[in-house]
Protein backbone atom coordinates (compact mmCIF):
# COMPACT_ATOMS: atom_id res chain seq x y z
CA UNK A 1 0.00 0.00 0.00
CA UNK A 2 1.31 3.44 -0.89
CA UNK A 3 1.66 5.90 1.91
CA UNK A 4 1.50 8.77 -0.57
CA UNK A 5 -2.10 9.35 -1.64
CA UNK A 6 -4.60 12.12 -2.40
CA UNK A 7 -6.98 13.39 0.25
CA UNK A 8 -9.43 16.07 -0.84
CA UNK A 9 -7.38 16.60 -3.99
CA UNK A 10 -4.08 17.16 -2.18
CA UNK A 11 -1.23 14.65 -2.14
CA UNK A 12 -0.39 13.53 1.38
CA UNK A 13 2.40 11.57 3.02
CA UNK A 14 0.44 9.45 5.49
CA UNK A 15 -1.91 12.04 7.10
CA UNK A 16 0.30 15.01 6.34
CA UNK A 17 -0.36 17.40 3.44
CA UNK A 18 2.60 17.88 1.12
CA UNK A 19 1.37 21.42 0.36
CA UNK A 20 1.60 22.23 4.04
CA UNK A 21 5.12 20.76 4.23
CA UNK A 22 6.27 22.81 1.23
CA UNK A 23 4.83 25.91 2.86
CA UNK A 24 6.57 25.23 6.16
CA UNK A 25 9.95 23.93 4.98
CA UNK A 26 10.18 25.32 1.39
CA UNK A 27 11.35 23.37 -1.64
CA UNK A 28 13.18 21.36 -2.88
CA UNK A 29 12.31 19.05 -0.01
CA UNK A 30 12.69 15.33 0.52
CA UNK A 31 9.73 13.83 2.39
CA UNK A 32 9.82 10.30 3.83
CA UNK A 33 7.05 8.15 5.29
CA UNK A 34 8.02 6.38 8.49
CA UNK A 35 5.21 3.88 8.07
CA UNK A 36 6.42 2.94 4.57
CA UNK A 37 9.92 2.43 5.90
CA UNK A 38 8.70 0.23 8.75
CA UNK A 39 6.50 -1.87 6.45
CA UNK A 40 9.23 -2.38 3.86
CA UNK A 41 11.70 -3.46 6.52
CA UNK A 42 9.11 -5.73 8.10
CA UNK A 43 8.63 -7.59 4.81
CA UNK A 44 12.22 -8.80 5.28
CA UNK A 45 12.13 -9.15 9.06
CA UNK A 46 8.87 -11.13 9.08
CA UNK A 47 10.13 -13.61 6.49
CA UNK A 48 13.36 -14.00 8.46
CA UNK A 49 11.43 -14.59 11.67
CA UNK A 50 9.27 -17.24 10.01
CA UNK A 51 12.44 -18.92 8.80
CA UNK A 52 14.01 -18.74 12.25
CA UNK A 53 11.12 -20.67 13.72
CA UNK A 54 12.16 -23.59 11.53
CA UNK A 55 15.90 -23.09 11.91
CA UNK A 56 18.00 -21.78 14.76
CA UNK A 57 17.08 -18.55 16.49
CA UNK A 58 19.21 -15.74 15.12
CA UNK A 59 19.43 -17.54 11.76
CA UNK A 60 19.04 -14.44 9.62
CA UNK A 61 20.04 -10.77 9.69
CA UNK A 62 18.92 -7.91 7.49
CA UNK A 63 21.78 -5.46 6.96
CA UNK A 64 20.22 -2.34 5.46
CA UNK A 65 22.41 -0.82 2.75
CA UNK A 66 23.29 2.56 4.22
CA UNK A 67 24.29 4.15 0.91
CA UNK A 68 20.72 4.06 -0.38
CA UNK A 69 19.60 6.58 2.26
CA UNK A 70 21.87 7.39 5.17
CA UNK A 71 19.86 10.02 7.04
CA UNK A 72 20.28 9.45 10.78
CA UNK A 73 16.51 9.31 11.32
CA UNK A 74 16.18 6.54 8.72
CA UNK A 75 19.06 4.59 10.29
CA UNK A 76 17.67 5.11 13.78
CA UNK A 77 14.20 3.82 12.87
CA UNK A 78 15.73 0.72 11.28
CA UNK A 79 18.14 0.18 14.20
CA UNK A 80 15.16 0.19 16.57
CA UNK A 81 13.60 -2.54 14.44
CA UNK A 82 16.73 -4.65 14.92
CA UNK A 83 18.38 -3.96 11.57
CA UNK A 84 22.04 -4.53 10.87
CA UNK A 85 23.82 -2.32 8.37
CA UNK A 86 25.84 -2.76 5.20
CA UNK A 87 28.33 0.09 4.89
CA UNK A 88 30.76 1.10 2.14
CA UNK A 89 32.87 3.68 4.00
CA UNK A 90 34.16 4.67 7.41
CA UNK A 91 31.84 7.66 7.26
CA UNK A 92 28.84 5.38 6.98
CA UNK A 93 30.03 3.46 10.06
CA UNK A 94 30.16 6.71 12.04
CA UNK A 95 26.63 7.52 10.84
CA UNK A 96 25.34 4.13 11.97
CA UNK A 97 26.87 4.62 15.41
CA UNK A 98 25.58 8.21 15.65
CA UNK A 99 22.10 6.89 14.81
CA UNK A 100 22.20 4.30 17.59
CA UNK A 101 22.97 1.31 15.36
CA UNK A 102 24.94 -1.65 16.68
CA UNK A 103 28.43 -1.82 15.10
CA UNK A 104 28.51 -5.56 15.80
CA UNK A 105 25.71 -5.88 13.25
CA UNK A 106 27.69 -3.99 10.60
CA UNK A 107 29.21 -5.52 7.49
CA UNK A 108 31.68 -3.51 5.44
CA UNK A 109 31.46 -3.82 1.64
CA UNK A 110 33.36 -2.02 -1.13
CA UNK A 111 36.34 -2.52 -3.41
CA UNK A 112 38.55 0.24 -2.01
CA UNK A 113 38.61 0.17 1.77
CA UNK A 114 41.34 2.46 3.10
CA UNK A 115 43.71 1.71 5.99
CA UNK A 116 42.05 4.21 8.30
CA UNK A 117 38.65 2.79 7.46
CA UNK A 118 39.86 -0.69 8.36
CA UNK A 119 41.28 0.56 11.67
CA UNK A 120 38.04 2.36 12.48
CA UNK A 121 35.93 -0.71 11.70
CA UNK A 122 38.22 -3.00 13.73
CA UNK A 123 38.09 -0.62 16.68
CA UNK A 124 34.30 -0.95 16.67
CA UNK A 125 34.47 -4.74 16.32
CA UNK A 126 32.18 -4.89 13.29
CA UNK A 127 30.54 -8.17 12.34
CA UNK A 128 32.42 -8.73 9.11
CA UNK A 129 34.51 -7.26 6.30
CA UNK A 130 33.21 -8.21 2.86
CA UNK A 131 36.59 -8.50 1.17
CA UNK A 132 36.68 -8.00 -2.58
CA UNK A 133 40.29 -8.83 -3.56
CA UNK A 134 43.47 -10.60 -2.48
CA UNK A 135 45.43 -7.36 -1.96
CA UNK A 136 42.64 -6.14 0.32
CA UNK A 137 42.89 -9.39 2.29
CA UNK A 138 46.62 -8.86 2.84
CA UNK A 139 46.16 -5.24 3.89
CA UNK A 140 43.44 -6.20 6.35
CA UNK A 141 45.59 -9.00 7.76
CA UNK A 142 48.47 -6.58 8.30
CA UNK A 143 46.32 -3.93 9.98
CA UNK A 144 44.58 -6.45 12.22
CA UNK A 145 48.06 -7.67 13.19
CA UNK A 146 49.12 -4.14 14.14
CA UNK A 147 46.13 -3.72 16.41
CA UNK A 148 46.37 -7.23 17.81
CA UNK A 149 42.96 -8.28 16.51
CA UNK A 150 41.55 -10.87 14.17
CA UNK A 151 39.38 -9.53 11.39
CA UNK A 152 36.25 -11.49 10.56
CA UNK A 153 36.05 -11.85 6.81
CA UNK A 154 33.65 -12.87 4.10
CA UNK A 155 34.78 -13.02 0.48
CA UNK A 156 32.59 -11.34 -2.10
CA UNK A 157 32.39 -13.79 -4.95
CA UNK A 158 31.24 -12.80 -8.34
CA UNK A 159 28.85 -15.58 -9.38
CA UNK A 160 28.81 -14.39 -13.01
CA UNK A 161 25.04 -14.30 -13.36
CA UNK A 162 23.24 -11.73 -15.44
CA UNK A 163 21.00 -9.64 -13.20
CA UNK A 164 19.26 -8.24 -16.31
CA UNK A 165 19.29 -4.69 -15.06
CA UNK A 166 20.89 -1.38 -16.13
CA UNK A 167 24.63 -1.85 -16.86
CA UNK A 168 25.53 0.85 -14.29
CA UNK A 169 23.80 -1.08 -11.53
CA UNK A 170 24.72 -4.61 -12.60
CA UNK A 171 27.61 -5.89 -10.51
CA UNK A 172 27.72 -9.68 -10.76
CA UNK A 173 29.18 -10.21 -14.23
CA UNK A 174 32.79 -11.11 -15.01
CA UNK A 175 33.39 -7.70 -16.55
CA UNK A 176 32.42 -5.85 -13.34
CA UNK A 177 35.00 -4.51 -10.89
CA UNK A 178 33.35 -6.13 -7.89
CA UNK A 179 34.32 -9.27 -5.97
CA UNK A 180 36.63 -12.15 -6.78
CA UNK A 181 35.95 -14.31 -9.82
CA UNK A 182 33.97 -17.45 -9.10
CA UNK A 183 36.75 -19.63 -10.51
CA UNK A 184 39.32 -18.05 -8.17
CA UNK A 185 37.16 -18.18 -5.06
CA UNK A 186 38.49 -21.49 -3.67
CA UNK A 187 42.08 -20.30 -3.95
CA UNK A 188 41.23 -17.00 -2.31
CA UNK A 189 39.60 -18.82 0.60
CA UNK A 190 42.68 -21.02 1.04
CA UNK A 191 44.83 -17.89 1.10
CA UNK A 192 42.52 -16.20 3.61
CA UNK A 193 42.34 -19.25 5.87
CA UNK A 194 46.15 -19.33 6.09
CA UNK A 195 46.50 -15.69 7.21
CA UNK A 196 47.19 -15.33 10.93
CA UNK A 197 44.98 -12.32 11.65
CA UNK A 198 41.98 -13.28 9.55
CA UNK A 199 38.95 -15.29 10.63
CA UNK A 200 37.09 -16.63 7.63
CA UNK A 201 33.43 -16.50 8.61
CA UNK A 202 31.32 -15.99 5.53
CA UNK A 203 30.65 -15.67 1.84
CA UNK A 204 28.78 -12.91 0.08
CA UNK A 205 27.66 -11.69 -3.30
CA UNK A 206 25.65 -8.78 -4.66
CA UNK A 207 24.76 -9.14 -8.30
CA UNK A 208 23.05 -5.83 -9.03
CA UNK A 209 20.26 -3.46 -8.21
CA UNK A 210 16.64 -2.87 -9.25
CA UNK A 211 16.16 -6.61 -10.01
CA UNK A 212 12.53 -7.31 -10.86
CA UNK A 213 12.83 -11.08 -10.98
CA UNK A 214 14.41 -13.21 -8.24
CA UNK A 215 15.60 -15.93 -10.64
CA UNK A 216 19.12 -14.44 -10.99
CA UNK A 217 19.35 -14.16 -7.18
CA UNK A 218 18.36 -17.80 -6.74
CA UNK A 219 20.86 -18.79 -9.42
CA UNK A 220 23.55 -16.86 -7.53
CA UNK A 221 22.43 -18.58 -4.31
CA UNK A 222 22.90 -22.01 -5.90
CA UNK A 223 26.43 -21.11 -6.96
CA UNK A 224 27.27 -19.75 -3.52
CA UNK A 225 25.88 -22.91 -1.88
CA UNK A 226 28.11 -25.05 -4.09
CA UNK A 227 31.13 -23.11 -2.86
CA UNK A 228 30.09 -23.45 0.79
CA UNK A 229 29.95 -27.23 0.33
CA UNK A 230 33.33 -27.35 -1.41
CA UNK A 231 34.87 -25.23 1.33
CA UNK A 232 33.43 -27.46 4.04
CA UNK A 233 35.21 -30.41 2.41
CA UNK A 234 38.47 -28.53 3.05
CA UNK A 235 37.47 -27.78 6.63
CA UNK A 236 36.76 -24.14 5.88
CA UNK A 237 33.40 -23.97 7.62
CA UNK A 238 31.44 -20.78 7.11
CA UNK A 239 29.09 -19.22 9.64
CA UNK A 240 27.14 -17.04 7.27
CA UNK A 241 26.02 -16.66 3.71
CA UNK A 242 25.14 -13.17 2.47
CA UNK A 243 23.10 -12.94 -0.72
CA UNK A 244 23.30 -9.14 -1.05
CA UNK A 245 20.49 -6.74 -1.88
CA UNK A 246 19.05 -5.73 -5.19
CA UNK A 247 15.28 -6.27 -5.17
CA UNK A 248 13.66 -3.62 -7.36
CA UNK A 249 10.76 -1.25 -6.79
CA UNK A 250 8.02 0.30 -8.90
CA UNK A 251 9.13 3.51 -10.60
CA UNK A 252 6.81 3.29 -13.61
CA UNK A 253 4.99 0.12 -14.62
CA UNK A 254 7.49 -2.46 -13.35
CA UNK A 255 6.22 -5.58 -11.59
CA UNK A 256 8.94 -6.42 -9.06
CA UNK A 257 8.88 -9.72 -7.20
CA UNK A 258 7.35 -9.36 -3.72
CA UNK A 259 10.02 -9.51 -1.02
CA UNK A 260 8.04 -12.13 0.93
CA UNK A 261 7.78 -14.40 -2.13
CA UNK A 262 11.49 -14.10 -2.90
CA UNK A 263 12.49 -14.89 0.67
CA UNK A 264 10.11 -17.84 0.82
CA UNK A 265 11.78 -19.36 -2.23
CA UNK A 266 15.24 -18.52 -0.96
CA UNK A 267 14.73 -20.01 2.50
CA UNK A 268 13.05 -23.01 0.88
CA UNK A 269 16.22 -23.75 -1.05
CA UNK A 270 18.45 -23.15 1.93
CA UNK A 271 16.44 -25.50 4.11
CA UNK A 272 16.40 -28.21 1.42
CA UNK A 273 20.17 -27.87 1.06
CA UNK A 274 20.75 -28.05 4.79
CA UNK A 275 18.76 -31.24 5.07
CA UNK A 276 20.32 -32.85 2.02
CA UNK A 277 23.96 -31.95 2.21
CA UNK A 278 25.37 -29.32 4.43
CA UNK A 279 26.99 -30.94 7.46
CA UNK A 280 27.96 -27.81 9.36
CA UNK A 281 26.05 -25.97 12.00
CA UNK A 282 23.08 -23.89 10.90
CA UNK A 283 24.43 -21.28 8.56
CA UNK A 284 23.18 -17.75 9.14
CA UNK A 285 21.67 -15.89 6.18
CA UNK A 286 22.37 -12.19 5.62
CA UNK A 287 20.70 -9.68 3.29
CA UNK A 288 21.81 -6.23 2.16
CA UNK A 289 18.66 -4.53 0.85
CA UNK A 290 18.58 -0.79 0.24
CA UNK A 291 16.24 0.37 -2.50
CA UNK A 292 13.43 -2.07 -1.62
CA UNK A 293 13.33 -0.67 1.92
CA UNK A 294 13.56 3.06 1.34
CA UNK A 295 12.94 3.74 -2.38
CA UNK A 296 9.17 4.01 -2.28
CA UNK A 297 9.22 5.59 1.17
CA UNK A 298 10.29 9.00 -0.14
CA UNK A 299 9.39 11.75 -2.60
CA UNK A 300 11.14 14.91 -3.70
CA UNK A 301 8.90 17.98 -3.55
CA UNK A 302 9.63 20.79 -5.98
CA UNK A 303 7.96 24.00 -7.11
CA UNK A 304 7.41 25.06 -10.71
CA UNK A 305 9.37 28.26 -11.36
CA UNK A 306 8.71 28.95 -15.03
CA UNK A 307 6.84 27.41 -17.92
CA UNK A 308 8.48 27.66 -21.34
CA UNK A 309 6.13 26.74 -24.14
CA UNK A 310 8.08 26.29 -27.37
CA UNK A 311 7.45 25.12 -30.92
CA UNK A 312 9.18 21.77 -30.36
CA UNK A 313 8.95 21.24 -26.63
CA UNK A 314 7.47 22.57 -23.44
CA UNK A 315 9.63 22.88 -20.38
CA UNK A 316 8.59 23.11 -16.77
CA UNK A 317 11.57 24.64 -14.98
CA UNK A 318 11.41 23.55 -11.35
CA UNK A 319 13.53 24.36 -8.30
CA UNK A 320 14.91 20.83 -7.89
CA UNK A 321 17.70 19.68 -10.16
CA UNK A 322 20.14 16.93 -11.04
CA UNK A 323 22.21 17.86 -7.99
CA UNK A 324 19.22 16.96 -5.79
CA UNK A 325 18.19 13.80 -7.65
CA UNK A 326 20.87 12.47 -9.95
CA UNK A 327 19.27 9.25 -11.16
CA UNK A 328 17.64 10.63 -14.33
CA UNK A 329 20.87 12.32 -15.45
CA UNK A 330 23.04 9.36 -14.48
CA UNK A 331 20.93 6.38 -15.62
CA UNK A 332 18.16 8.03 -17.63
CA UNK A 333 16.04 6.71 -14.77
CA UNK A 334 12.28 7.18 -14.78
CA UNK A 335 10.56 8.79 -11.82
CA UNK A 336 6.81 9.37 -11.68
CA UNK A 337 5.78 13.02 -11.32
CA UNK A 338 2.54 13.86 -9.55
CA UNK A 339 0.87 17.21 -9.06
CA UNK A 340 0.49 17.87 -5.38
CA UNK A 341 -2.80 19.70 -5.95
CA UNK A 342 -5.24 18.14 -8.42
CA UNK A 343 -8.00 19.74 -10.50
CA UNK A 344 -6.25 22.76 -11.96
CA UNK A 345 -8.00 24.67 -14.71
CA UNK A 346 -4.94 25.10 -16.93
CA UNK A 347 -4.75 22.96 -20.06
CA UNK A 348 -2.68 19.79 -19.98
CA UNK A 349 0.43 19.77 -22.16
CA UNK A 350 3.45 17.57 -22.58
CA UNK A 351 6.39 18.82 -20.53
CA UNK A 352 9.98 18.02 -19.84
CA UNK A 353 10.53 18.73 -16.15
CA UNK A 354 13.97 20.33 -15.87
CA UNK A 355 16.07 21.99 -13.19
CA UNK A 356 18.05 25.24 -13.07
CA UNK A 357 21.50 23.62 -13.39
CA UNK A 358 23.57 24.60 -16.42
CA UNK A 359 23.63 21.16 -18.09
CA UNK A 360 21.38 19.75 -20.79
CA UNK A 361 21.43 16.54 -18.76
CA UNK A 362 19.67 18.36 -15.96
CA UNK A 363 16.20 16.90 -16.28
CA UNK A 364 14.01 15.01 -13.83
CA UNK A 365 11.29 13.74 -16.16
CA UNK A 366 10.54 13.83 -19.86
CA UNK A 367 7.37 13.94 -21.93
CA UNK A 368 4.88 14.07 -19.08
CA UNK A 369 1.34 15.24 -19.51
CA UNK A 370 0.71 17.84 -16.84
CA UNK A 371 -1.64 20.78 -16.38
CA UNK A 372 0.68 23.34 -14.85
CA UNK A 373 0.83 26.91 -13.65
CA UNK A 374 3.78 28.76 -12.19
CA UNK A 375 4.05 28.06 -8.48
CA UNK A 376 2.52 24.59 -8.68
CA UNK A 377 4.04 21.88 -6.54
CA UNK A 378 5.22 18.59 -8.02
CA UNK A 379 6.18 15.40 -6.22
CA UNK A 380 8.91 13.36 -7.86
CA UNK A 381 7.97 9.87 -6.73
CA UNK A 382 10.06 6.90 -5.53
CA UNK A 383 12.93 9.19 -4.58
CA UNK A 384 13.75 7.69 -1.17
CA UNK A 385 16.71 5.62 -2.36
CA UNK A 386 19.81 7.01 -4.08
CA UNK A 387 18.21 10.46 -3.94
CA UNK A 388 19.63 12.56 -1.12
CA UNK A 389 22.68 10.30 -0.74
CA UNK A 390 23.77 11.08 -4.31
CA UNK A 391 23.00 14.79 -4.03
CA UNK A 392 25.81 17.27 -4.66
CA UNK A 393 26.39 20.99 -4.37
CA UNK A 394 26.97 21.51 -8.10
CA UNK A 395 26.24 25.12 -9.08
CA UNK A 396 26.70 25.97 -5.37
CA UNK A 397 23.21 24.74 -4.68
CA UNK A 398 22.59 23.99 -1.01
CA UNK A 399 21.24 20.49 -0.59
CA UNK A 400 17.55 20.03 0.12
CA UNK A 401 16.04 19.68 3.58
CA UNK A 402 14.61 16.30 4.63
CA UNK A 403 11.41 15.65 6.56
CA UNK A 404 10.19 12.40 8.14
CA UNK A 405 6.43 12.10 8.36
CA UNK A 406 4.89 9.96 11.09
CA UNK A 407 1.10 10.01 10.76
CA UNK A 408 0.02 13.64 11.02
CA UNK A 409 3.37 14.76 12.45
CA UNK A 410 6.35 15.97 10.46
CA UNK A 411 9.91 15.99 11.77
CA UNK A 412 12.67 18.00 10.13
CA UNK A 413 15.45 15.38 10.00
CA UNK A 414 17.94 17.45 8.02
CA UNK A 415 18.05 21.19 7.77
CA UNK A 416 18.44 22.88 4.44
CA UNK A 417 22.07 23.85 3.83
CA UNK A 418 22.95 27.50 3.52
CA UNK A 419 25.19 28.81 0.75
CA UNK A 420 27.66 30.10 3.35
CA UNK A 421 28.10 26.57 4.71
CA UNK A 422 29.08 25.39 1.26
CA UNK A 423 32.25 27.48 1.13
CA UNK A 424 32.97 27.67 4.86
CA UNK A 425 35.88 25.22 4.53
CA UNK A 426 37.51 27.16 1.69
CA UNK A 427 40.06 29.96 1.86
CA UNK A 428 41.80 32.32 -0.51
CA UNK A 429 45.59 32.30 -0.72
CA UNK A 430 47.15 35.23 1.05
CA UNK A 431 49.32 37.62 -0.95
CA UNK A 432 52.95 37.10 -0.12
Ligand SMILES: *Cc1c(COP(=O)(O)O)cnc(C)c1O
Pocket residue numbers: 065067068086109110206208209210244245246247288289290291292385
Ligand atom coordinates in the same frame (compact mmCIF):
# COMPACT_ATOMS: atom_id res chain seq x y z
C1 LIG B 1 24.35 -0.87 -3.16
C2 LIG B 1 24.57 -2.19 -2.54
C3 LIG B 1 23.51 -2.88 -1.95
C4 LIG B 1 22.09 -2.39 -1.96
O1 LIG B 1 21.48 -2.60 -3.21
P1 LIG B 1 19.91 -2.28 -3.43
O2 LIG B 1 19.71 -2.52 -4.86
O3 LIG B 1 19.69 -0.87 -3.04
O4 LIG B 1 19.15 -3.24 -2.58
C5 LIG B 1 23.80 -4.07 -1.30
N1 LIG B 1 25.06 -4.57 -1.26
C6 LIG B 1 26.10 -3.93 -1.84
C7 LIG B 1 27.44 -4.52 -1.75
C8 LIG B 1 25.89 -2.73 -2.50
O5 LIG B 1 26.91 -2.11 -3.08
